[in-house]
Amino acid sequence: MVLEVKRLSRIFDNQNGVKNVSFYANEGETIGLIGKSGSGKSTILRTIAGLDKDYNGDIVIAGDKINGPHPEVGVVFQEARLFPWLTVLENVTFTLKGDPKGNNELAKKLLKQVGLSGAENLYVKELSGGMAQRVSIARAVAAKPGLLLMDEPFSALDAFTKMQLQDLMLDIWQEEKVTTVIVTHDIDEALYLCDRIILLSGKPGEVEREFVIDEPRPRDRASEELASMKKKILQTLQIEAVRV
Amino acid sequence: MAKKMVELSQSIAYEDETPTKKKKSNRKVTQIALSLLLPVLLLALWIFVTATGRVSSYQLPSPLAVIETIQGLAVDGTLWGHLGITVYRVFVGSFIGTVLAVVLGSIVGFYRKAERIFDPMIQAFKSIPSLAWVPLFILWMGIGEPSKISLIAVGVFFPVYLNVVSGILNVDRKLIEVGKVAGFSHYELVRRIILPASLPSFFTGLRSGLGLGWMFVVAAELMGASKGLGYLLVIGQNSSAPDLIIGSIILFAIVGKLTDWLIKLVEDRVLKWRDNSVIGG
Structure with missing residues (x-):
């Protein structure tokens, strides 16, 4: 088990946050966290990343109970969060330790994989939103994380770029088999990418239901299985809406 | 399918919107012409009023006399x-x-407690x-170099200080979080993220500081010197030589x-990554 979240609670003054959330991620699995805004999806991710320490419950990564950022964790944020004073290549190698030459080789390889070969020496100001997010993905993958956290990574992008990057993630997973927790409010995205979807509801958010998607990837975005699954998810969300 | 899409998007990297060279140089010429317009007019007016004797030369000498x-x-x-x-003096x-x-x-900028104490x-x-x-500096240090240099240092200090502090305090927390996730130590966060991110603000302070340095x-x-451009101003005043004053x-x-x-020049080199397109174009 790469990640285990045990009875995580973190409630803010305005009742946003999460209550008693438990889930786990096995090696190589892709877990999707979905839920309405305010259900604490991003809160969960930030605590796993070790950025927020004010919580109850335990988070165990690769056997260690965390207390701050864990070395095995890589994060792709909603915004690309690149360093504007560095070139694309330097951004990818920025967090890497050890031999700079080897790091550069690795970064070039990854940039090629995310479709940005030739852009190594550009500055951030010269990148479009989609390109910047590709660099940010390359940066996260470059550190060879045992656990990759993605916080609504494609929500700021247009629909076409979004689909491209989702396919890019499928490629990366196929090659690196990295365990991933992805927060999204896009049900289609979760259905397309994830092995399991954890649905949060309420305020503060609790785990409402878990959906397992058995279909092999790459999946057909328009398949009937995904459509029926989407219906179930929508229904679950609907129930909550009636209850409130 | 997935691979194909990725390859397709590669061309994005090479798109460039810079206008052609000719257009660019044309625009530059007009820009220079525009910025020279007013100085040339003023100079012409200056030559006109002095040459026609409308202003007497002991008040405003001709440009030629100044040169x-x-x-x-x-x-x-x-x-x-x-x-x-x-x-x-200005540099020191x-x-x-x-x-x-x-x-x-x-x-x-880094220590909250220090902010409480010093700010x-x-x-x-x-x-x-x-x-x-x-007056205080003259009293303490006489009219030699130390008092002059201190005064300039005081003038330069404030704009640089204020910009350094605000530069550090305004570093994007989101960038710092990237460093934290990567396991950076406090020192690494400062050296690799906070300092470079606050550099533009430092240069802003340095430039306005140096402007003040020239004023001071x-x-x-x-206030008392035996050499220097300011001293020439005093000489010009005492010996009724407007050409010397204007020359200085x-x-x-x-x-x-x-x-x-x-x-x-240094700033543009160091901060070439900055996104100036909003101002410049």
């Missing part, structure tokens, strides 16, 4: 002494003021018009602009 005066000083060699000592004073501002500004005091000192220090050197040299003013303008341009 001749400067030339005379250059030829007999005294100009370089005056210019040199003034530039020296600015250097001391900048170093102090960066050190104190960094401490105040109220510095803000209070800031509201004292810096020229008010002149005039004050320092007016022009020299001040030229070296002031030159140093600002030099810093701008």
Whole structure:
């Protein structure tokens, strides 16, 4: 088990946050966290990343109970969060330790994989939103994380770029088999990418239901299985809406 | 399918919107012409009023007379002494003021407690018009170099300090989080993220600080000096030589602009990553 979240609670003054959330991620699995805004999806991710320490419950990564950022964790944020004073290549190698030459080789390889070969020496100001997010993905993958956290990574992008990057993630997973927790409010995205979807509801958010998607990837975005699954998810969300 | 899409998007990287070279140079010529318009008109007006005798020459000498005066000083060699000592004062004073501002500004920017201790005091000192220090500095240090250099250092200190502090405090927390996730130590966060991110703000402070430095050197040299461009102003006043006064003013303008341009050059080099498209185009 790469990640285990045990009875995580973190409630803010305005009742946003999460209550008693438990889930786990096995090696190589892709877990999707979905839920309405305010259900604490991003809160969960930030605590796993070790950025927020004010919580109850335990988070165990690769056997260690965390207390701050864990070395095995890589994060792709909603915004690309690149360093504007560095070139694309330097951004990818920025967090890497050890031999700079080897790091550069690795970064070039990854940039090629995310479709940005030739852009190594550009500055951030010269990148479009989609390109910047590709660099940010390359940066996260470059550190060879045992656990990759993605916080609504494609929500700021247009629909076409979004689909491209989702396919890019499928490629990366196929090659690196990295365990991933992805927060999204896009049900289609979760259905397309994830092995399991954890649905949060309420305020503060609790785990409402878990959906397992058995279909092999790459999946057909328009398949009937995904459509029926989407219906179930929508229904679950609907129930909550009636209850409130 | 997935691979194909990725390859397709590669071309994005090479798209470039810069206009053609010819267009660009044309635009540059018009820009230069526009910025020269007003100075040329003023110069023409100056020549006109002095040549036609509308303003008497003991009040406003002709441009030619001013140039001749400067030339005379250059030829007999005294100009370089005056210019040199003034530039020296500005540089040493600015250097001391900048170093102090960066050190104190960094401490105040990084440590909340230091902010509590130093900042109220510095803000209070800031509201004292810096020229008010002149009598005190003369009393303490005499009219030699130390008092002049101190005055310039005080003038340069505040803009640099304020910009360093705000630069550090305004570093995007989101970028710092990237470093934290990567397991950076406190020192690494400062050196690799906070310092580079606050560099633009530092340069803004440095440029306005140096501007003030040139202002204060005039004050320092007016208050008593035996050399320097400010001293030439005093001589010009005492010997009723407007050509000397105007000549000195022009020299001040030229070296002031030159140093600002030099810093701008360094700034543009160091901060070439900055996104200026909103202002420049």
